[in-house]
Structure formats: structure tokens, C-alpha cells
Amino acid sequence: MEVGFLGLGIMGKAMSINLIRSGFKLTVWNRTLSKCDELVELGASIGETPAAVVKKCKYTIAMLSDPSVALSVVFDKDGVLEQICHGKGYIDMSTVDADTSSKISEAITSKGGSFLEAPVSGSKKPAEDGQLVILAAGEKALYDEAIPAFDIMGKKSFFLGQVGNGAKMKLVVNMIMGSMMNAFSEGLVLADRSGLNPHTLLDVLDLGGIANPMFRLKGPTMIQNSYSPAFPLKHQQKDMRLALALGDENAVSMPVAAAANEAFKKARSLGLGDLDFSAVYETVKTLEHSS
Ligand SMILES: NC(=O)C1=CN([C@@H]2O[C@H](COP(=O)(O)OP(=O)(O)OC[C@H]3O[C@@H](n4cnc5c(N)ncnc54)[C@H](OP(=O)(O)O)[C@@H]3O)[C@@H](O)[C@H]2O)C=CC1
Numbered sequence: 317m318e319v320g321f322l323g324l325g326i327m328g329k330a331m332s333i334n335l336i337r338s339g340f341k342l343t344v345w346n347r348t349l350s351k352c353d354e355l356v357e358l359g360a361s362i363g364e365t366p367a368a369v370v371k372k373c374k375y376t377i378a379m380l381s382d383p384s385v386a387l388s389v390v391f392d393k394d395g396v397l398e399q400i401c402h403g404k405g406y407i408d409m410s411t412v413d414a415d416t417s418s419k420i421s422e423a424i425t426s427k428g429g430s431f432l433e434a435p436v437s438g439s440k441k442p443a444e445d446g447q448l449v450i451l452a453a454g455e456k457a458l459y460d461e462a463i464p465a466f467d468i469m470g471k472k473s474f475f476l477g478q479v480g481n482g483a484k485m486k487l488v489v490n491m492i493m494g495s496m497m498n499a500f501s502e503g504l505v506l507a508d509r510s511g512l513n514p515h516t517l518l519d520v521l522d523l524g525g526i527a528n529p530m531f532r533l534k535g536p537t538m539i540q541n542s543y544s545p546a547f548p549l550k551h552q553q554k555d556m557r558l559a560l561a562l563g564d565e566n567a568v569s570m571p572v573a574a575a576a577n578e579a580f581k582k583a584r585s586l587g588l589g590d591l592d593f594s595a596v597y598e599t600v601k602t603l604e605h606s607s
Pocket residue numbers: 322323324325326327328346347348349351379380381382385388389409410411412436437438439440546547548551552
């Protein structure tokens with residue numbers, strides 16, 4: 317059975333490589349064609365457009381940057397919608413908001429296709445290691461059909477019911493993560509400015525009740541001012557923005573997340589959007605200096 321994959325960025329590349337190495341027959345598409353080369357060397361075919369991929373495949377997975385891209389790949393000329401039909405599935409694993417996911421779902425199902433949203437928690441390394449956490453919602457039959465692929469890409473899959481629930485769960489998780497990253501950055505600055513060794517702070521944190529993989533992974537590189545992108549900061553800011561909109565809709569006051577969003581926006585305005593989201597540390601350091 318041929319499976320399609322649209323979007324070979326940091327995440328899509330790692331996820332599709334795992335699928336092909338595990339024996340899936342893949343047809344791939346990426347806006348920047350050269351990013352398909354490594355997949356082709358591993359045995360994948362190239363589809364010239366999203367529509368061409370869908371035409372060939374029983375179901376097609378997408379891993380794209382944001383809501384506007386997720387929509388354009390479905391609705392624009394040569395998009396998914398041109399070839400989706402009864403018997404074909406579309407699985408969007410990008411992080412988007414529930415409205416975007418619902419629009420895509422309605423369009424796909426109105427043409428007889430089936431739809432699943434399946435955003436993931438976990439970054440570049442978990443994607444490479446097949447250790448993502450998959451937050452699926454939508455058509456249960458498509459979820460069941462995709463389980464063999466999910467089991468390769470992830471360590472655990474959740475089926476969360478109706479379309480939108482996967483998107484919302486992902487946004488809540490990333491809202492917490494973005495707020496934590498800001499608190500962590502402030503702590504590193506505070507330790508440094510008050511004469512403490514930040515490496516010792518990392519050791520202390522790692523032994524206590526707030527030890528976590530993110531502090532453990534990002535702390536040492538942040539201290540070295542090294543921000544090679546695993547999770548691009550522009551995507552984290554997009555997730556904060558979408559989570560805050562979800563808070564607006566539900567009248568949930570989120571002052572901590574709002575402040576974190578401002579720091580990510582500031583970092584983007586300083587040209588740090590393509591670096592890892594931990595580069596928000598640079599903004600926190602700068603704000604500290606200017607006060
Ligand atoms: N990186 C991470 O740690 C994680 C990311 N995510 C989410 O997964 C999604 C992908 O993230 P990631 O792989 O890091 O992002 P990247 O920025 O590395 O990749 C983005 C992908 O979207 C494509 N794209 C961007 N703009 C367009 C466009 N106008 N038309 C068509 N395709 C386009 C890119 O194509 P091109 O190569 O041509 O630019 C690329 O394939 C995002 O929603 C992100 O929030 C979720 C969990 C973890």
C-alpha cells in the first residue's frame with residue numbers, strides 16, 4: 317500500500333525516513349524539491365504536487381508549518397482536495413488550531429474522503445527516534461488504519477474523539493512548554509546575575525521535583541548560547557498565539573502565557589525566528605540588560 321507524505325521539514329523528514337526504513341512505500345512532496353533527495357535515495361517516489369501524491373496513495377500524511385500552509389496545501393490549485401475521494405484518507409499532523417482542522421475536515425469529508433488530525437508532541441530527536449506522542453482526533457476508522465504508521469513514528473497514540481480535540485490538546489501542551497521555557501530562561505539569567513554558576517543550577521534542578529527532559533536537553537546549549545533549531549522559535553510563537561486565541565474563546569485568563577508570547581514575539585522581531593525556541597533566552601537576557 318502506498319502512503320503519501322507532504323512536508324519534509326525538520327519533523328516531516330525524520331518521520332518519513334522512519335516510515336520508509338520500516339518498509340512503508342512512500343510517495344513524498346515538498347515545496348522545496350531538493351528536500352526530497354534523501355527520501356528518494358532511501359526508495360521513496362516523488363509526487364509533483366500534493367494532488368499527485370493523493371491520487372497515488374491510500375492515505376496521505378501532512379507535516380506543514382502553520383494553519384495558512386495547511387489550508388493552502390489542501391485548497392489551492394494542485395492541492396489535496398483535487399484528488400481526495402471515497403476510500404482515501406488525509407492525516408494532518410501539523411500543529412494548527414481547531415478551526416483550521418475543522419475546515420480541512422469538512423472539505424475532505426464533503427468529497428467522500430476521511431480525515432484525521434494528528435499533531436505530535438516531541439521534537440526533532442523524538443521524531444528521529446520514533447518516540448513522538450500522537451494526539452489524534454477525527455475519523456476512528458482512519459486512525460485504526462494508520463496505527464501501524466503511528467507505531468513507527470511514535471511511542472504512544474491517543475485517540476481524542478472529534479476533530480479539534482487533537483489540535484486543542486497540542487496547543488495546551490505547547491502553551492505550557494512555551495511558558496516553562498520563559499521561566500527557565502529567567503531563572504538562568506537570575507542565577508548568572510546573582511553570581512551563581514548556571515551549570516550548578518541545572519544540576520540542582522535535575523535532582524528536584526521540577527526536573528524534566530526539556531531543562532536537561534536545552535539547559536547546557538542555552539548556557540553556550542547555541543540554538544541550532546530542533547523546534548523553530550517561529551513555530552513556538554505560532555502555538556502561543558493559537559493557544560491564547562483558544563483562551564480568548566473560552567474566557568480563560570492566561571497572563572503567564574501572554575507574557576511568554578510577548579517574549580517569543582520580541583525574539584522573532586530580533587530575527588531569531590528560525591533558531592530553536594530556546595533562543596528566547598537571548599530576549600530575556602536583553603530585557604534584563606536594558607532595565
Ligand atoms: N520541530 C519540532 O520540534 C516540532 C514541530 N511541530 C509542528 O510540526 C510542524 C512542522 O514543524 P517543523 O518540521 O519543525 O517545521 P519546518 O519549518 O522545518 O518545516 C515546515 C514544512 O512546511 C513547508 N512549508 C512552509 N511554507 C510552505 C508553503 N507556503 N507551501 C508549502 N509548504 C510550505 C516547508 O517546506 P519547505 O521545505 O519548502 O520550506 C516544510 O516542509 C509545525 O506545525 C510545527 O509547529 C510539532 C512538534 C515538534
